[in-house]
Amino acid sequence: MEISVIGSSFDADWTVTTETPGRPARTVGPATLPYDAMMFETRDPDCAAAHNTGYFPGGVYRYSKRFTAPQEWRDCVVECEFEGVYHRSHVLLNGVEVGGCPSGYTEFRVPLTGLRFGETNTIEVIVDNSQQPNSRWYTGSGIYRPVHVLVGPAVHIAPGYPQVTTRTVATGTATLDIRTDVVNAGDTDRDVWLAITVDDPSGQPVQQARRTVQVATGARLPVTQTVEIPDPALWSLRSPTLYTVRVTTAAGGRTDEAHARFGIRTVEVTAASGLLINGESTKLRGAAVHHDHGVIGAHCLPAAEHRRVRLLKEAGFNAIRSAHNPASRAMLDACDELGMLVMDELTDVWTRPKTTWDASLEFTDQWRTDLAAMIAKDINHPSVIMYSIGNEIGETATTDGIRLGAQLAATTREFDPSRPVTNCINGLLNLVASKDEAKAQSKAAKARAAGTTAANKNLILLLNLAMGAMSKIMKVVLTKPVVDRKTRDAFADVDIAGYNYMAARFRQDHLLHPDRIAVGSENPPTQTVEIWHDIADQPHVIGDFVWTGWDYLGEGAIAAARYNDRPRLFQPYPALAAGTPNFDITGHRHTQTYLNEIAWGSSYGPHLAVRPVDHARDRPVDSSWRSTDSIRSWSWAGLEGEPATVEVYGADGVAELSLNGVPVGRGQISAKSGHLVSFTVPYAPGELTAVLRGTDGTEIGRDTLRSAGPDLCLTVRAESGSLRADGHDLAFVHVEITDAEGIVRPLDDRPVSLEIDGAAALLGFGSAEPITEEGFCSPVHRTYQGRALAVLRAGHVPGQVRLTASARGCAPVDLTLTVDAAGSGSDVSV
Template identity: 40%
Template sequence: MIRTSFNDGWQVRPKVNPFSELSGQAVPFIPVTLPHDAMIGQPRTAPGGDVTLDRAAGAYFPGGVFEYRKVFAVPEEYRGKRVFLEFEGVHRDATVYINGDYAGQRPYGYSHFHIDADRFLRFGQDNEIRVEARAHRDSRWYTGAGIYRDTWLLVGEAVRIVPDGLRVTTPDIDGSRAVVEVVTLVANDSIEVRTFPVVTEIRDASGGVVASDVSRVTVLPGEPATVRQRLYVPSPGLWSPETPTLYSCRVVLGDVDEETVSFGIRSLQLDPEHGLRINGETVKLRGSCVHHDNGVLGAATYGRAEERRVRILKEAGFNAIRSSHQPMSKPMLDACDRLGMLVVDETFDVWTIGKSEFDYSLSFPEWWERDVEAMVAKDVNHPSVIMYSIGNEIPETGSPFGAVWGRRLAEKVRSLDPTRYVTNAVNGMLAVMSELAVLQQQWLEQAAKDGVGINTLMAEADDAMNTVSSSELVTERTAESFAVLDVAGMNYAEGRYALDRDLFPNRIILGTETFPTHIDGNWELVKQYGHVIGDFTWTGWDYLGEVGIGRPQYRTEGDGPLQPHNAPYPYLVADCGDIDITGYRRPASYYREIVLGLRAEPYIAVRRPEHHGRIWAGSPWAWSHTVSSWTWPGYDGKPITVEVYSDAHEVELIGNGTSLGRRPVGPKHRFRTEFDIVHTPGELVAVAYRDGVETSRTSLRSADGPVRLTAKAEREVVGATGGDLAYVTLNLTDGQGTRHTAADRPVRVEVSGAAELIGFGSAAPSTEERFDAAERHTYEGRALAVLRPTGVGKISLIASAPGCDPVAVVVTAE
């Protein structure tokens, strides 16, 4: 079918009651270009009183019902053809009307779906489509709202290759050739029996044909036909994270239709001794959980934004992404294929038991099969996808009926795609939540015998989760739910890794969600045990909503209970990512890189001196309250703590040429050490030693002199179409380029030429500023502007800030 972007020419407004509109209370439509997040521009409000979970989950953005409309011409020559509209994602409870008539719906906000449109169309004239979307207390994170992913118009003949109907797999590979199986589904909506030749070509990255086949297919009216062809690629280039080699497969159906997809040739193997093998080589998953939002863009899914996230995550040392907790977007899958990032794609956060008042559990029993089918259809040609997750922290997994549901989902996935593995991210504590009272009594009795109190025994959330997850109760209650899987996904349950090697010798484990503060111990277990295939941190990239779970917290002696799990308004982000919402790597990211053996140089992180001496009380998702900066005006001569991360035997800290001490570091010391010193501006150097010999060094320098505003575009040339974006980073620096982390101020931007400003913000965890404004304060000396090209030509951005000379950046869209 001919696929054309359907993103232009839309309008949106809050949904209004038609009777109210008749009485004159009309709400005007405003023009938008898709993808579009209708929620990110809504005013955030404080809930009043205590933090409420539903409001904090959504970053204090309001819910709402939003109505999109588009008027589009349908030419007369479309008469007699099949016309479909494809939506890659609408959040949530999408309902589609064409020329006033109900045309279809999709409750789940993360499934792509098709609307059979031609029966509603008026040929040779303008037509109107309206789409309603609702988002209201339906998730545990910021979801956004509206048509936040791409849309497409598909036009084809009555006999055609169905959408998502071309599937390519590589079931048999050796050094001399690869078997490529091409399955094409052909539909016939005419009243005639039709027979066509089917020509299939496989091309390599240079465009050369490496395999081809010609077949024939007869298609009966109303009865789809499956064409199955086996082709043989000689001396195949194998896809892997290190060498992401891609091929294309083009299928031509007579003179009526054609379809092309990209794919990779690679093999997967799994066993408790060797773990996960890709092309025969054991691969340990260095994983990042990610939510679907794009920071300053909200939930809007642009191809360039998705590719940028994948690129930065890979540069930070990750080789795998778990899409949490919903199917990954098509542009991100494409980026993972191109850049060599492995994917665990996840279906749902809920099954039959809800976690929010109006979540997908209300629709799950009726829609789960169609949504699983949509995810697999989207993923099946992507070599980056190695595993499907059928859920996340599903409470039902601790019950027999939950195990039945798990088996249904797992077998459904296998029936659609037997070439990949199935997991489920199980939280043992949640699976036995209703029976925790029994466990608590057992712990109290044991604590009394040991002479300690229950508060001491269960002082930390991470200890609590591991203690519960390692209990006999969880072992028994989750046994069947794990047995239906290929890989036992475990959230916050590293205590089971060694235990299950003996209890369940055939069980293969993946740490599907782990605390970032545990990576050193977790990675040692991953390396030690063959049946443990990887670790996915919560989280690799910070996200909107679930606000403040990783925020810094302090307490003093005599304080009452800790603050709530979530932070009060105006907190905006979870504040627990290795990488912040603008794509900037935080200290935890460099620590992880060192633990994973990917960085030789030490790394210096400095604790904020205003909190020196206070008792740390952050959650296990919270990294130390550090910044990689030696610029602390107002704290000269005052105490300050410097953290140094390294895999060396020792590190020496040198301030302005004077040694400030030498301390052991490396694996035996959790790859980190601390120096309590007095802040003196200048240069701070960390030197790493192994067996007494210097191996590497790194340094920080204080910003000095007047503050300068700088602007730098990530790319000087961007595409004028196709979801490309221009990212411009704004920094406050001194004359030598050292960032002024303590000189934050408002920055205003003006954009002219062939682009519009679609997002402007910083990584500030708590703020009332908006992403759709032209002025934002920097955070730790940084801000990020994102521009969407509107055509071919020059794009100009001029930025200004108090006390700084204006700066300009020019980008070309072509």
């Protein structure tokens, strides 16, 4: 079955009604899907989810759409496919329930039985995200990923097929297994002609296969055809080559078609050689990434996913861990196209809750369905190289949990034996988790009955607080023999052991378990230099994922730069984002990303950064999730003479610092120093330059920061000059307070007002400020350190869109973008 191309987009012209008990009903429409209803809620300091969601409340929402089913569908099988609905959804067609899904990240389909052909039909999706908290981060609400209508004849190709697996790659040829499931929903047995064509990246056919099979009425027949591809172009990080397979079936005078992109590549893991992609040794320079997109909430749109993957790759990352839920199709498409590896993760919980109303309630009944859906989504994506069956699951220290983990791992291999399986375990959590499953469930049930946060909340807070003191106690605790006893049985059932905050155990565990393959599945940026220096000669450790590569909404300000405050894990209202230090929620690259590249050995530096001079006399609050608050700016007007802490990052060598041509500092940099040397310099405007020299005095590189001039300007710049009129494309517009040359002024923050007119609309507008009362739906937002980001969403009509920005003390500025007609290949349905 293929996505229908009859009529206009099925994502358009929905009505969204808020039906949350105790709150006024509100109807929005026409709305285009995806539509994250949580983003449009008013943030509330008293909402039950609190810091978990950045104080965005949940709710109950009814999505509805009226549409006409064409007569030509009368003899077809028609289904509606949802890529992700958060959560506990029910789908109704003309008032009759036809399906739904409790899980918030799982793809599912419902049959549109009962369609009135040639007449108006109404589809409704009722979503209940009112029971809070049900997650440890911002989830979004409602239909936040795309929706499709699938239409096929009675004898048709099952949705999700064909599936391609690389069996072998040898000199000059690749052997592929192509599986197509054929469904006969008719009332007679059928002989089905099935044809496969494989096209190379240029669209030229390189292989074909034909056969005839018989499919009984009411049956689903898996058909696997093996083909050989001559001189295959392998998919890799440097050359992400993609092929296309096209399948056609014919039976009873009717045909069906389906196609899929795939890449030809091999994945192997051994303790002796580590991770091999196409036989080449590869270390994972990983970024853990949540699914939200900052100023546009959880709206899942291809342009946002592609942008994030592109920026991460430009910063040197080569892998993403989808934390802690299955990745979207759009993200995997971007990873396939750009050459980024993926660890796709099933869940954050098994049977024990981490928040009161989370997915642990359905896990026992739902995990096999969710796992099958994740793997079916992933199987054709060459970027996906491993599956994670869980994140920090305390049950893995118990007999029941070990048994369940073994079942999950075995079922994962049953669905896809071609990829390794991991389980991301936190040794400290396993140490303190209750061994008594009945007692743990009883506490959770009592908490739900009382309307309070689940009993596990205190355990999670204890865990995170302990990790917050990581440099002091964690290494001592985590290297104790008891940690091995609490993790080894769970690790024995997976192919790769996922070490969350346990990098200190890599060497000693290799002595205990020499055949174990390990990955740093989650570690803080404060340990990046140490970890990468340590694992360079440990092939059994295949890489490390930093928490996080991209900042996210929720877990209120856990990693935000704060001053003159007491240490605490989460901040009260109005904490909005976590504040992690690689990329912020607007996609702006920060100091930590440059240090990463030096630690990975992919850059020598130097890289200049300056700790905010307006906080020069403040006491920073330490955080294990943030190594520095420095930014790339030498624009601190009004603070002349104040002590500025200048950081110079680089590989081994000597750093020389000069201000306006006058030497002001010289120091040694090495891995031992954290690839960092700091200088204190009285601030004076001008040009700040760092030069890195080798031991022989040869210049390795230099970096310069210049102060902003006296002009106060409002600058807007778009990352691209045009959009497609498909209802999904996005324009990312940087809004900055600068001087006349575009140098950002971080001390001159102020509200900026936007007016937008034309063929696109404002989807979100905001800054990277992690603690703010502002949301993202207003056309007015205050900059943070001189920056904000506006995201425009194209409509369905070509034309132009004009953005006008204004701010106090600045001349208004205009920006005009073109919205081009969507191509004939756009994803449209009735």
